[in-house]
Amino acid sequence: MQVEFKNEPFTNFSLPENKKAFEEALAKVESELGREYDLIIGGERIKTEKKSRSINPSNKEQVVGIVSQADQALAEKAIQVAASTFETWKKVPGTSRSRYLYKAAAILRRRKHEFSAWLVKEAGKSWAEADADTAEAIDFMEYYGRQMDKLSQRHDLPRIPDEDNELYYVPLGVGIVIPPWNFPLAIMVGMTTAALVAGNTVVLKPASTTPVIAAKFMEILEDAGVPAGVVNFVPGSGGEIGDFLVEHTQTRFISFTGSRDVGLRINELAAKHRPGQKWMKRLVAEMGGKDSIVVDSDCDIELAAQAIVASAFGFSGQKCSACSRAIVHQDVYDQVLGRVVELTKNLTVGDVRSNEFYTGPVVDDKAYNKILEYIEIGKTEGKLVAGGEKGPESGYFILPTVFADVAPDARIMQEEIFGPVVAFCKANDFDHAMEIANNTEYGLTGSVISRNRANLERAREEFHVGNLYFNRKCTGALVGVHPFGGFNMSGTDSKAGGPDYLLLFTQAKLVSEKL
Numbered sequence: 001m002q003v004e005f006k007n008e009p010f011t012n013f014s015l016p017e018n019k020k021a022f023e024e025a026l027a028k029v030e031s032e033l034g035r036e037y038d039l040i041i042g043g044e045r046i047k048t049e050k051k052s053r054s055i056n057p058s059n060k061e062q063v064v065g066i067v068s069q070a071d072q073a074l075a076e077k078a079i080q081v082a083a084s085t086f087e088t089w090k091k092v093p094g095t096s097r098s099r100y101l102y103k104a105a106a107i108l109r110r111r112k113h114e115f116s117a118w119l120v121k122e123a124g125k126s127w128a129e130a131d132a133d134t135a136e137a138i139d140f141m142e143y144y145g146r147q148m149d150k151l152s153q154r155h156d157l158p159r160i161p162d163e164d165n166e167l168y169y170v171p172l173g174v175g176i177v178i179p180p181w182n183f184p185l186a187i188m189v190g191m192t193t194a195a196l197v198a199g200n201t202v203v204l205k206p207a208s209t210t211p212v213i214a215a216k217f218m219e220i221l222e223d224a225g226v227p228a229g230v231v232n233f234v235p236g237s238g239g240e241i242g243d244f245l246v247e248h249t250q251t252r253f254i255s256f257t258g259s260r261d262v263g264l265r266i267n268e269l270a271a272k273h274r275p276g277q278k279w280m281k282r283l284v285a286e287m288g289g290k291d292s293i294v295v296d297s298d299c300d301i302e303l304a305a306q307a308i309v310a311s312a313f314g315f316s317g318q319k320c321s322a323c324s325r326a327i328v329h330q331d332v333y334d335q336v337l338g339r340v341v342e343l344t345k346n347l348t349v350g351d352v353r354s355n356e357f358y359t360g361p362v363v364d365d366k367a368y369n370k371i372l373e374y375i376e377i378g379k380t381e382g383k384l385v386a387g388g389e390k391g392p393e394s395g396y397f398i399l400p401t402v403f404a405d406v407a408p409d410a411r412i413m414q415e416e417i418f419g420p421v422v423a424f425c426k427a428n429d430f431d432h433a434m435e436i437a438n439n440t441e442y443g444l445t446g447s448v449i450s451r452n453r454a455n456l457e458r459a460r461e462e463f464h465v466g467n468l469y470f471n472r473k474c475t476g477a478l479v480g481v482h483p484f485g486g487f488n489m490s491g492t493d494s495k496a497g498g499p500d501y502l503l504l505f506t507q508a509k510l511v512s513e514k515l
């Protein structure tokens with residue numbers, strides 16, 4: 001009998017044995033830095049002339065890995081291999097496909113600290129954030145395996161006389177998986193394994209800033225015995241091969257997680273029918289956020305401040321769920337702001353090689369420059385009350401930043417900054433707070449901190465986000481427990497880590513037999 005799904009526990013790094021094990025994993029990873037990684041198409045490793053260098057954002061001098069880059073000819077080859085492999089892979093029973101996920105989850109669990117150490121090096125995650133990312137990757141595989149087992153069971157339909165009716169969930173075909181860099185293991189693993197366990201074959205184009213962690217995950221799929229050609233690893237720039245893969249007539253679906261602008265572009269390209277294309281492509285897009293924490297007048301002030309700080313500055317605000325807007329009732333505004341500023345000024349920022357810092361760098365020079373530009377914009381739109389400065393120049397460090405007295409329609413209240421910046425906005429009353437909370441084009445996460453039952457009930461209905469939390473932070477969704485995904489410009493309303501997610505990678509077929 002199947003063991004019940006349980007979330008992977010997080011590691012307690014205050015225990016000396018865990019700290020030691022993580023130090024050893026970091027040392028192992030450091031001994032492997034700078035290696036080369038190839039494309040993998042149909043199990044064949046392919047080196048190309050063109051390579052990209054993945055850099056440690058805590059230490060710009062340190063090369064994490066050197067990764068071959070696909071051109072369009074190799075992207076074409078990957079699609080052809082995925083298309084031919086689909087013919088065999090789709091016939092493997094769902095319950096057998098799920099076994100590959102359980103095996104891969106077990107291997108990742110054994111190599112957990114090593115993978116988290118790669119996340120420290122390649123994405124600049126603190127130990128705790130890296131550990132949570134790896135745990136989530138394990139969870140996705142355990143969860144989607146079980147979902148596939150369920151989906152493979154007989155789905156009986158209401159009986160009518162002399163007919164046997166049954167519904168089957170059959171795979172779609174070749175999927176292009178385009179993950180982001182901010183959960184370079186968890187989201188990439190979740191997107192890839194959901195598609196493959198449902199019986200599809202995959203062309204995986206990892207995020208350009210975090211390809212090494214994806215290459216390491218390919219090792220796990222190989223060790224788990226996933227047949228060659230089921231997942232084809234094709235790093236390359238979005239501009240060079242992204243459009244090509246999306247537009248290809250053999251592409252049946254695209255699973256994308258990333259920014260609003262790239263998501264909209266993919267949506268447009270995917271919608272266009274091309275000669276020889278037999279289907280309308282399906283797009284599953286999980287996009288940006290501009291997430292709010294609403295603080296009511298009757299609330300636990302300390303809880304509100306802690307929730308804002310954790311949601312705004314964990315992983316330097318580089319989570320789609322991060323709080324970048326604190327909408328606070330005027331009666332408690334000064335108290336909440338004062339406490340947030342105090343907590344923020346105590347946060348430490350530095351090279352996450354060491355576990356002594358709360359948070360690390362932002363991911364690359366592009367993010368660094370963009371966030372610093374938004375800080376300049378913030379200075380014209382509000383009052384800078386914490387941070388607003390660069391950290392040590394050895395990496396892409398930016399101090400956690402708080403702006404007070406920002407208007408609801410200010411740019412820093414509307415545009416996704418994706419860095420350690422939170423704007424405070426004063427609400428006259430709860431009506432006003434709800435109105436401000438809903439005045440963005442996004443709808444991903446949100447929190448309400450309140451003791452007022454009537455206001456919580458109201459927010460339950462009115463606060464239009466995919467993931468709404470009460471009296472807690474707005475980050476930290478757990479697979480299975482908090483199915484994740486947002487409304488409006490935050491994507492196509494899917495729920496990763498939820499009971500309906502695999503359906504997005506299947507189509508339902510009814511077979512009716514006259515008896």
Ligand code: NAD
Binds near residue numbers: 243262416491
């Ligand atoms: P991004 O849009 O820049 O890139 C996402 C992926 O798309 C990368 O793999 C990139 O290489 C690829 N890409 C870029 N141009 C492309 C093109 N023309 N064709 C095909 N692929 C292309 O986003 P990012 O900076 O990697 O990630 C951060 C964004 O992701 C934020 O907006 C964040 O809110 C969002 N995000 C959303 C969720 C969610 O669940 N809703 C989760 C994580 C991140």
